[in-house]
Amino acid sequence: MIVTRRRVLRIGGVVLAGLAGTASGSTGGAAEIAMRGNEDGSDVWYDPVGLHVRPGQTIRWTNHDAGNAHTATAYHPHHAGRPARMPPDAVPWDSDYLLPGESFAVTLLVEGVYDYFCLPHEPAGMVGRIVVGSPPVAGPPPGDVPGVFPSVEQILREGSVRRSRTAAALRRRREHFVASCIS
Amino acid sequence: MRTSLAVLALASLFASPVLAADGVAKAPPEGEYRKVSELVKLPDFLPGLGQLYVDPATLPAGPFLAYDHDGSLVSTIYMLPVADLTNKDKRFDDLAAPGGAVDHVDVYLNAGHPGVEMPHTHVVLWHVPAADEVRVAK
Numbered sequence: 001m002i003v004t005r006r007r008v009l010r011i012g013g014v015v016l017a018g019l020a021g022t023a024s025g026s027t028g029g030a031a032e033i034a035m036r037g038n039e040d041g042s043d044v045w046y047d048p049v050g051l052h053v054r055p056g057q058t059i060r061w062t063n064h065d066a067g068n069a070h071t072a073t074a075y076h077p078h079h080a081g082r083p084a085r086m087p088p089d090a091v092p093w094d095s096d097y098l099l100p101g102e103s104f105a106v107t108l109l110v111e112g113v114y115d116y117f118c119l120p121h122e123p124a125g126m127v128g129r130i131v132v133g134s135p136p137v138a139g140p141p142p143g144d145v146p147g148v149f150p151s152v153e154q155i156l157r158e159g160s161v162r163r164s165r166t167a168a169a170l171r172r173r174r175e176h177f178v179a180s181c182i183s
Numbered sequence: 184m185r186t187s188l189a190v191l192a193l194a195s196l197f198a199s200p201v202l203a204a205d206g207v208a209k210a211p212p213e214g215e216y217r218k219v220s221e222l223v224k225l226p227d228f229l230p231g232l233g234q235l236y237v238d239p240a241t242l243p244a245g246p247f248l249a250y251d252h253d254g255s256l257v258s259t260i261y262m263l264p265v266a267d268l269t270n271k272d273k274r275f276d277d278l279a280a281p282g283g284a285v286d287h288v289d290v291y292l293n294a295g296h297p298g299v300e301m302p303h304t305h306v307v308l309w310h311v312p313a314a315d316e317v318r319v320a321k
């Protein structure tokens with residue numbers, strides 16, 4: 001049994017709850033995102049990659065990849081100098097590295113589109129998008145990578161979006177991967 | 184009796200593959216090698232690879248030395264960033280190879296992990312037969 005360590009921070013419009021280990025029985029109402037990888041480590045992803053939640057609903061990432069560590073890190077200048085890709089009045093989060101079986105949770109209160117990435121796996125296309133509430137949709141957010149991020153419209157329509165396996169999506173992810181590697 | 188024992192010992196010596204260089208056949212390897220899971224946040228035993236040791240000065244290429252659950256060396260791994268492999272001004276020269284005889288080689292992509300945080304290629308020199316790769320499968 002893994003002992004649960006819990007730290008809860010309240011900062012402005014965001015509530016952060018960091019969890020190490022598995023918080024059994026405390027998943028009620030939380031939206032779950034799995035961090036996954038294939039057997040040889042050549043492919044890594046969030047499942048689902050796109051998620052629609054209501055303001056104040058907890059989102060929990062859990063590392064289900066036995067062979068790697070992952071992060072869920074908001075696009076924000078505080079994090080590796082990335083551009084902000086979240087509502088301006090929301091507070092960015094960073095899970096830090098999660099080992100297999102470890103979880104991290106965040107509760108987002110500000111409506112809007114939040115993009116996040118995995119620190120070591122952004123070049124490999126390990127990114128995700130969360131839509132909180134029903135923000136006005138005005139075209140893709142800055143820095144959008146079609147085929148890597150699901151569209152806001154699709155997330156609002158379907159609630160939860162898994163990675164597309166169409167040939168076109170696979171090709172766009174491969175192009176993104178190659179471009180990230182050589183830039 | 185004594186003679187046959189000596190012959191047996193001699194025969195087994197020749198039957199065994201080229202031995203790994205002194206000090207790396209068993210974990211922990213001697214020298215500047217450190218356990219990867221103590222250098223960065225990674226599981227101690229990586230499915231498909233094993234328990235890894237590396238000299239931090241040689242990152243990212245390595246060699247990484249991989250051991251099974253009994254602490255026996257199974258492979259030597261080089262981790263070569265894709266960006267470097269497509270850069271005409273970048274070379275990997277004179278990488279150490281202390282693991283002894285190589286049975287076969289695997290080459291495949293890895294998306295990255297703490298320690299080598301970018302897409303890279305694993306070049307795995309297996310020191311055991313393919314059938315024995317299961318020793319580090321999980």
Ligand SMILES: [Cu+2]
Nearest residue numbers: 070118121126
């Ligand atoms: Cu990752």
